[in-house]
Amino acid sequence: MNAWLLFLRDWRAGELRLAGVALLLAVAAVSTVGFVQDRVAAALVIGAARLTAGDLVLASDQAPAPQRLERLAALGLAASPMATFSSMLRGPSRNVLVSVKAVAANYPLRGVLRVSAAVGGAEVAADGRASAAPRPGEVLLAPGLAARLGLGRGDRLRLGRAEFAVAGTIVDEPDGGLAAFRIAPRVMIAEQDLAATGLIRAGSRVSWRLAVSGAAADLARWRALEQAQLAPGERIESAADSRPEVRSLIEQAGQFLRLSSLASVLLASVALLFALRRHVERQRPVAAILRCLGASRALVWRRQAAALGVLGVLAGALGVACGAVLQAGLARILAPLVDVPLPAPGWRPALDGMAVGLILLAGFALPGLYSLGQVAPLRVLRNEDQEPGAPNRGRLLQRRLPVALAAVLTLLLVAVLGSAQPLLAAETCLAMLGVAALAALASRALIALGLRSAARLPQSWRLGVRSLARRPGFASLQAGALAVGLLVLLVLGLVRNDLLASWQASVPADAPNHFVLGIQADETAALQAFLRAEQRPPFDLRPLVRARLVAIDGKPVDLGAVKDPRERALLDREFNLSWAEHFNADNRLVAGSWWPQSGAAGGLSLERGFAERLHLGLGSRLRFDVAGVTVESTVASLRTVRWDSFQPNFFVIVRPGLLGDADASYLASFHLAAADQGFADRLVERFPQITLVDTGAMIAQVRGLTAQMALAVQFVFALALLAGVLVLLAGIQATHDERLREGAVMRALGATRAQLRTLQLVEFSVLGAAAGLCAAAGALLASWLVSTRLLELEWHFDPWIPVLGSLGGLLLVGITAALALRPLGRAVPAESLRLFG
Amino acid sequence: MLPAGPLVILEGLDCSVSAGESLAILGASGSGKSTLLALLAGLDVPTLGEVWLAGEPLSSLDEDGRAALRARVAGFVFQSFHLLPAYTALENVMLPLELQGAPDARRRAQAALDEVGLGERGDQRPRTLSGGEQQRVALARALVTRPRILFADEPTGNLDTRTGERIMALMFDLNARHGTTLVLVTHDPSLATRCARELRL
Structure with missing residues (x-):
């Protein structure tokens, strides 16, 4: 039979609509984030490119x-x-x-x-x-x-x-x-x-x-x-x-954008999973009739797969189109704030969106569809929702296990494909599943507790708890999904705060904006005296000695033998060596120790990235040529340096005294307020041979870049938030039929609308509470992992954020449920009952 | 609670239905009428014993083999009609033909609908049809493939007496005209008397 015709019939019945919308949402989420990310990333490159002209x-x-x-x-x-x-x-x-x-x-x-x-x-x-x-x-x-x-x-x-x-x-x-x-x-x-x-x-x-x-x-x-x-x-x-300071900003922003995109995909997937589950359940009686009329198992499931295939392609294409429209809207909002015109998006996000949509559809739907082929034709003689024979645990497990396994594998696949760090993505997914399982268990515990104390609860509360207890499997599933949704939102929120805080902290308002270079040794005393007279703090003067690296571990450096261009670039130039007694506050010691006790070996401290590029480690022996004098020593420590602090920093710092009486000049950095230009003029006038470099403009550029990225991050976060709300709606939709029928029966039996509303609010509050609590616990752990391992930020424990987060989540669940279920209360019982025969 | 030990529904049953014959299976609720129908139609398999349908032993066929046999020789009418709600009346009748890959499904389905007097209402969905009309569509669907045997499970159970009678009249008429074998499950003795043979459980 014609797949298109089948699709049309299923669609007309409304059977596929929810699945279609969920799929469209998944694809739209992927492609919108993809398009925006594409364009913002391109704008970031342009923004950064202006720093290299x-x-x-x-x-x-x-x-x-x-x-x-x-x-x-x-x-x-x-x-x-x-x-x-x-x-x-x-x-x-x-x-x-x-x-x-x-x-x-x-x-x-x-x-x-x-x-x-x-x-x-x-x-x-x-x-x-x-x-x-x-x-x-x-x-x-x-x-x-x-x-x-x-x-x-x-x-x-x-x-x-x-x-x-x-x-x-x-x-x-x-x-x-x-x-x-x-x-x-x-x-x-x-x-x-x-x-x-x-x-x-x-x-x-x-x-x-x-x-x-x-x-x-x-x-x-x-x-x-x-x-x-x-x-x-x-x-x-x-x-x-x-530009190391620009690079770290771009990398962090890229990681966060990818993470948010992954989160949106996962959230939309949950919505899709709910919708497809409902679709498959609704197709079960149809499959039984078809089997009864003589259709083979293969035909039953091929027929469904064909209809869903049409759905996948259509919803995918529409999703991409929605993504293109949404991103254009976003770009319009972004345009005045970004001083670089946003470049046009590429095709890649559209293809990615389609691919993700089809993978999700296949992974989520195929096992369920296959189970449709297994439906016993005998079902048509029994107007019941179960397979023939006792609906025992084994049978349910047999039916649900493949669906669950396929869903998990599909999510893992999508996560791993869509991430630059597959292992981390896989870990993240598994952690989410753990939280979902935890929330499922917690919801069961809450239901059990509710049932035990049912006698003491008000009437509609009792009904609400019983209503949950009647479908414990579904309640667990929904609590799990809600928990994952809330978890993703909380983690994104937490990481976003850390990220924005670290970016803002990276360029403080009083960051040094002037460098003083070329101060001669015999001028330092006069310079500090001048500063005292100007009533300014003394400069933190750093010695600077030009040197060339001539041998590593006794072997002369042979530029011709070095393949890596960046390594060659490092070796091919004069180094600025400095010496320091004390450890610089914006450095971090990662290996070795700072100037071991006298007598011990080791007179060099290297920046870690520099050491890695030249394949150096603790104990490596370096020989420098300092104006014709050879200086040799071993590496005593490795440091990391925050290049974006705008403080003078050095790849190589030597132990004081090691350079003997080599000719050093000094440099310092300081902050000069805009209104204070007179000081700079007096400084240059008094010390004409020093050079004053104004780095303010450059700091402003980096700050502009940071603001641009913060904005992009906010937008992508808002998208993920939207996807989260839609998951909730899909979850509620999944039980819509059942609620409509139950509501109609209860109304027929004389229940008031208010009673029905309370009943449903109780249901969702219990779910929301279980999900919110587990999500908050998971979010703390996950944000710690993401901040420290992925984005390499300082992580702060803020006990209020998870508390507020889970409360917010509860409210989100409650309000969304109340709004989504409002039409149920208004439904005319007779119509609802007739609908279900 | 289920009783301990195996639950015996049908035991020591031996009967045969010849081509063109009509058989009514009678019995109170829970006596195993529907189970017997399911066994006869190959919708279920007996724990012990053998069922032959149109000259084929059902035990020698797997699920799909039995489905293929049903598609070839059997038609069904159910108490609750079991029309696909998403499909129009005509599409519901076309369904068995489409499953067989028949090229002129639409024309033959329209003819079957004409036969049950619903030729004008082919584009309506089951929801908008009355119970009697729905059962007539189901009857058209059951007979559109010209089955050699028609299984009917309480076909009038969900209908009022007059509508039920009209449906039965139509069914017996079609049965006579096409020479179809009829196996009917009912708890209505007056309906059973219109069949050539009765089997009480």
């Missing part, structure tokens, strides 16, 4: 070869080369060492270069150009430099052999960053002028960065092509690789 950056010490640029053009990617080097700037009154950056007219590919005409003056628009990048013959200056040299718009200065006119000062250089720890202030010129300066010669130290932007697929192709033929000293960076 491109999606990807090829770093090299050579100017990009023409064939490299041609290859980019062929792939349809935009490219923007830039060169950075140190040089002397010859101003009208004096010469200053500067860091020159030569940029193309299309700089920056991502983010915005902001320029003002004079120090502290109004921003200059780009005169209709796409970018405010300097035109040939123009130069842009760091504000501090302009102030120091007393240069303003139109003034002239020389770099090498070329002369430039000052076009303005740089307010915000998107990829200015911290990473380079520029010693000299920035000067920006056009790339075309580079040759005219005559400063680029063989042997000059120039760092080239080729920023690239375009579609993700093209970028990936280009990256793969280039990766294979990188010359020594070359590497490709993305925003996430190059």
